[in-house]
Amino acid sequence: MTQAARNVFVASRLPKRAGVSGWVATLASRTPRPALNGSVIADVAIIGGGFAGLSAARRISRLDPGVRVAILEAGVVGEGPAGANSGFIIDLPHEVSSDDFSGESEARFRQSVLIQRSAIALASEMAAENGWGKDIFDPCGRYSVAISAEGDKHLEDYAQQLSKMGEAHRLLTLREIRAVTGSPVYTSGLFTPGTVIVQPAAYIRGVADCLKEPVALYERTPALSFERLGTGWFVKTPQGSVQAAKIIMANNGHAESFGFFRGRLLHVFTYASLTEEFDPSRLDGERKWAATPALPMGTTVRRIGTSGGDRILVRSRYSYNPGIEISDAAIRRAGRLHDSKFSQRFPTLGGVRMQYRWAGAMALTRNHVPAFGEIERGVFAACGCNGLGASNSTASGIAAAELALGHESELGRVYTRLAAPTALPPQPFTTIGAKAHLAYREWRAGPE
Structure with missing residues (x-):
């Protein structure tokens, strides 16, 4: 008898941390909320306390x-x-494939903007309410940067598409982007003002700590299983249980660990390194900026200015890991690539070392749609972030909350119209194909 037939869903694995995030390591210590010890009754149980889960609760x-x-x-x-x-x-979406940017492509663009700006609206509301400073939440916009002729061309084409859509933007010349970044490598840039830059660990802590009764957060409390109980659900944890009318699955790829979306999620890790603090006078340009690459799967870079000195974040490298865990050796291998990209972009910072290295898990779907909707009676999924986790996961959490409570909105209507994730090829073809595709996309990004 299947899990679905028994209405019992048991986790086959639990999340594991992939290295120590520099965002966490550079924050002051925080006392976690107590683990659940005993039985509680709730209207909604949310499995997962990340962007999706906390946004759903909010x-x-x-x-x-x-x-x-x-x-x-x-x-x-x-x-x-x-x-x-x-x-x-x-x-804004990273890119739009249509050359003439009309019809379906324009509709997809508008849909993506609605989803992502819904996330920003929720985050902005909380930032204003709680008085978060720019060290946590900064609506400063972002740069897309190029270091090749192909990258320059992509930014020019995308700028034309943004003009057609009436979206604010500004193209930067080699001299202008160098004045921002202090790097002699970047050949052009594209600035878009609508992106919000956050210190993600501080932001997530802030969201968690501003939730008030009757919302209760239990940390170090994995959901081990849940089963049908009358018209609701009974969730077991290591030291307790939750009886709830409804459940929101906000655990991204780990929804598959409970038996949902099997054969429909690609588990991919991306890697980051953060330097030690350095004297700001060693690098020209602005002391705080954030840049994504001109070509997908290139190198993301951020400069973070602090009272004790500045740091540079480098994010690059992707790997397919169906077991949703990686080794320390994989982080070290990615780190060597980061070191190379860092030294190329910032030659004046010779001798500055990376202090922290880590990886983050993503769940992708073959047809680039979220794993969303009512997947069992009273169980709602807000998973499958497809990258852009801060934006897409936040929006999915909002939409799942509205669906669970029967609230209608434009965002909710967009989500309910989306197709379901399509099935992946059988193994070993999925593994072969995923690894080949990632390798090709990284090769295609070239020096970017």
């Missing part, structure tokens, strides 16, 4: 402040994939 509390919510976070808030994020809450 949206529920705004729609109906009386709804009792129990959030079950397997680890410590901010120390999972959310705290490994690069911190871009992006408002």
Whole structure:
């Protein structure tokens, strides 16, 4: 008898941390919320305390402040994939494939903008309410940067598409982008003002700590299983249980660990390194900026200015890991690539070393749609971020909360119209294909 037939869903594995995120390591210590010890009753149980889960809880509390919510976070808030994020809450799609940018491509663009700006609206509301400074939440926009003729061409083409859509942007020449970054390597840039840059671990902590009763957060409390109980659900944890009318699965790729979306999620890790502090006078340009690559799967770079000195974040390298865990050796291998890209982009910073290295898990679908919707009666999924986790996961959490509470919105209508994730090829073809595709995309990005 299958799990679905028995209405019992048991986790086959639990999340594991992939290195120590520099975002977490550079923050002051925080006392986690206590683990669940005993039995509680809630209207909604949320499995996962990252961007999706905490955003869902926030949206529920705004729609109906009386709804009792129990959030079950397997680890410590901010120390999972959310705290490994690069911190871009992006408002525009990275690229649009249509040359003439009409018809279906334009509709997809508008849909993507709606999804991502819904995430920014929720985040902006919380930042204003809680008085978060720019060290946590900074609506400063982002740069896309090129270091090749192909990258320059891509930015020029994308700027034309943005003009057709009436979206604000500014192309930067070699001299102008050098004045921003201090790097002699970048050949052009494209600035778009709508992106919010966050310190992801601090942001996620802030969201968690601003939630109020009757929303309860339990850290170091993995959901081990859940089963049908009357018209609701009974969730087991190591030291307790939650009886809830509804469940929101906000655990991204680990939804598959409970038997959902099997054969439909690609588990991919991306890697980052963060330097030690250095004297700001060693690098020209602005002391705080954030840049994504002109070509997909290139190198993301951020400069972070602090009172003790500046740091540079480098994110690059992707790997397919169907077991949703990676080795320390994989992080070290990616780190060697980061060192090379760092020294190429910032030759004046010779001798500056990377202090922290880590990886973050993503869940991708073959047809680039979220793993979303009511997957069992009273169980709602907000998974399959497809990258852009800060934006897409936040929006999925909002939409799942609205669906669970029966609230209609434009965002919700967009999500309910999306196709379901398509099936992946059987093994070993999925593994062969995924690894080949990632290798090709990284090769295609070239020096970017």
